[in-house]
Amino acid sequence: MSRKPYHREVPKAGWVFDHPRYMRYMAREFTCLFIGGYTLLLVVGIGRLAAGRADYEAFLEALGSPLGIAFHVLALGFAIYHSVTWFNLTPKALPVQIGEDFMPDKVIAGAHYAVWAVLSLGILFLSGAF
């Protein structure tokens, strides 16, 4: 008897829509574009600052425009989604065994949130927000 295995093709792009879990995964990956975009915006800002006072003030004004605010709100939302989904996965990558038992997942993910909060407060403090 000869063998003739049948090979099923995986659609190169359409696979994302095959299952909600694939869409959730791609959503997490997609949100990094906004984090990258915001990083570029900061680089542009530094460039404007180096160019002189007038340029920098024009840049700040552009940030305050409805389009600038809309981008910030969007980028913030995506950045939070990105961070939360990744922080919640950290216990998988960084298990901590103390004696026989592993530290609960909540403690490991929670530590990441705590460091996030402390760093954010530190940056706000350095920027003179308080």
Next chain:
Amino acid sequence: MNEREIELEVLRYDPEVDEKPRFQRYKVPCKSDWVVLDALNHVKAEQDPTLSYRWSCHMAVCGSCGMMVNGEPKLACKAFLRNYTGVIRVEPLAHFPIERDLVTVIDDFMDKLKRVRPYLIPKEEKSLAAGEYRQTPAELKKYKQYTQCINCMLCYAACPEYGLIPKFIGPAAITLAHRYNQDSRDGGREQRQEEIATSEGVWECSFAGACSEVCPEHVDPASALQQVKIESTIDWYRDHLMPWLKK
């Protein structure tokens, strides 16, 4: 016990006749505690003896009866019919070639499993007279979760990376390599790293996490792969920034 009639839509493929797979429907009277495997066994015994599928233990131990049930990788012996409504579609595990009906070609997985050396390579050979290789409960717990893998390949059927890039060594094989690397009695990590700390090894994984969602034994392969990534990264930095530490 309550009986109800369910309808199965089963993928059929006869390599001697069919150019491509087709679906065939069967109506099965089933009891409330039946699983998909019971329904398939009923079809084979009462309606169509030509239906081919793998199974052995009927208790989620042997890992033979993995198949797609309504598009989800499942052990047919663990997929209770009472959890499904309407026509239940049963297909062979995704991402593997179909040998016949629900039977897949698993040679690729078997080759990969062999490559990662999923067995204990003792740090030092001891004579029988020297006694056992001993281990503390904490040392055992470090890797015990990963010993639960039954090689059912549901994780390969769920993994989008494996579907797109078949050379990826994949979740179960890398997890088993990690299981032995984590074992205090083992000294084979360097040999396994040659296979798994590579682009077709762990670096093909993008942490979709689907493997862990479908694993019937809660092995959590995604966690093993991320840990291998971290350890391999540490290896790389140690080798390049502190070469004097290299053996």
